[in-house]
Amino acid sequence: MSSAMLRGVDRAAFAVAFADRLRHAGVPAGLTNVDDFVRALAASPPVSMSTLYWTARISLVRRRAHLAAFDRVFAAVFADAPPLPLTRSAAPGRRDEVHVPVPADTDDAGPGGGLPWATLPPAVAEARESDAALRLPERRPGALAVLADRPFEELDAAQVALLGDALRAAVAGWPTRRTRRQAVGPAGRRVALRPTIARARRTAWEPVEVVRERPVRRPRRVVLLCDVSESMRAQATAYLHLMRAFAVIADAEVFAFATTLTRLTVALRHTSAAAAVAHANAAVTDRFGGTRIATNLRALLASHHGNAVRGAVVVIGSDGWDSDPPGELATTMARLRRRAYRIVWLNPRAGAPGFVPRVAGMAAALPYCDRLLPAGTFRDLADAARQLQSVTCTDGLKWPTLTPAPRIIA
Known part of the structure; x- marks a missing residue:
């Protein structure tokens, strides 16, 4: 051969x-x-x-x-x-x-x-002519897509827990901000004088090796306050999952309020979401009662946790129904506005068509808020989480203060 x-x-x-x-x-x-x-x-x-x-x-x-x-x-x-x-x-x-x-x-x-030396393609019969139109397989929506636009009062505990996991994934890429502190780094632009002089002692005080420093970046501090009164019964559990996502990922300080203020930061940092929500529900003794927004905000500013608000993004989740006088809420929001970096208000009623903030408490607090966002469905909460990340990324940019007008609804 x-x-x-x-x-x-x-x-x-x-x-x-x-x-x-x-x-x-x-x-x-x-x-x-x-x-x-x-x-x-x-x-x-x-x-x-x-x-x-x-x-x-x-x-x-x-x-x-x-x-x-x-x-x-x-x-x-x-x-x-x-x-x-x-x-x-x-x-x-x-x-x-x-x-x-x-x-x-x-x-x-x-x-x-003989032997089968080479492989031949199998014989395929000619396709029969058909008058039926070409049909493509229908794509079914995922579990999250089905629940995205459903109100929270229509969801059970397992579905709300599934949405909580998705919220944690949405907050996973929480941005950082530049601080005033400096750290030694080869990519820095500034010359670190003390380390450079210290190393110059080895070379007869000649700065042969120049040490550089860069700004230290840290996550923007977040403080969340969520209403767990009777008017927020349907949204309370979903808001607890949102608070847990920020507490675990962004190291946020989270509080729940009705008639009194309760800190839930430690309870919501539990590794199990179900256990964290259970501990939070047990810690809040006045849930599904009345609402005193001005009193609770004033208690936060007067406590030793008030320093956490300084330079932080403050997120308030409430429908605005308040038993305190609107003037007290306006005064407290003015103090909070001077201390916080941004104030974002999540209102579950804001997503309704033709919504206008006519509630006395909401109307009094609105001029001191940077954003009013709807938060009645999971899609609204996911969009709010993304907008909060954009808030954190804006270093040195000042948002215009909102005025009580229909165009402010995000």
Whole structure:
């Protein structure tokens, strides 16, 4: 045979077919042997019948007792065989419905009925003409997409927990802000004088090595206050999951209020969401009662946690119903506005068509808020989380103070 004896031949089909002949003759040629045979043919293409014989024998035969059967099969296939056909035939006695068989009475078939040297594509019947229109499979919405626009009062505990996990993922990329502190870093632009002078002592006070420093970046502090009164019963659990997301990811300070103020930062940082919400519900003793927004904000500013508000993004989740006089709420919001970096109010009623903040408490607090965002569905909470991230990214940009007008509704 010439050096091109296997040129253009499918080596894998050739090896599988030859191993099948050997198995019918009693030689156990497994998949590992076939893989070795294919790799050997690729590494050293046979240039003669002797080279092909030894390549196949070393790869496919493992026992001396199988040498006689291997020689009989090899002689029946290759002895006085014509040039290798590039068609595939089925083994004798076996039906092959996929590949085109080579007739045994033709000159192209070698002794033993020939081998399937090359793989041919299976015959495919012509497609029947149909008058029906092309139909594509319908994509079903995911679990979160189904729950995105449903009000919180229509969700059960498991669905609210699923939304809580999604809120944690939405807050995962919480941005940082530049502080006034400096840290040594090779990418800094400023020269750190003290480290540079300290190292210059080693080189006769010559600053051979200049040490640079860069500003330290930290996450913008967030303070969340959520209303858990009777008017917020439907949204209370969802807001607790929002507070937990910020407490775990952004290291926020979170509070719940009705008639009194309750700190829930430690309770909501539990590793289990269900346990965290259960601990928070147990800690709030006045839930589903009245609402005193001005009193609770004043208590926060007067406590030792009031320093956490300084330079922070304050998020207040409430519908604005307040039993305190509107003038007290306006005065307290003015104090809070001077101390906080931004004030964002989440109102579950703000997403309703034609909403106008006519409630006395909401109208009194609105001029001191930077944003009024709807928060009646999960989609609203996810959008609010993204807008809060954009608030944190704005270093040095001043938002215009909102005025009580319909255009302020985000």
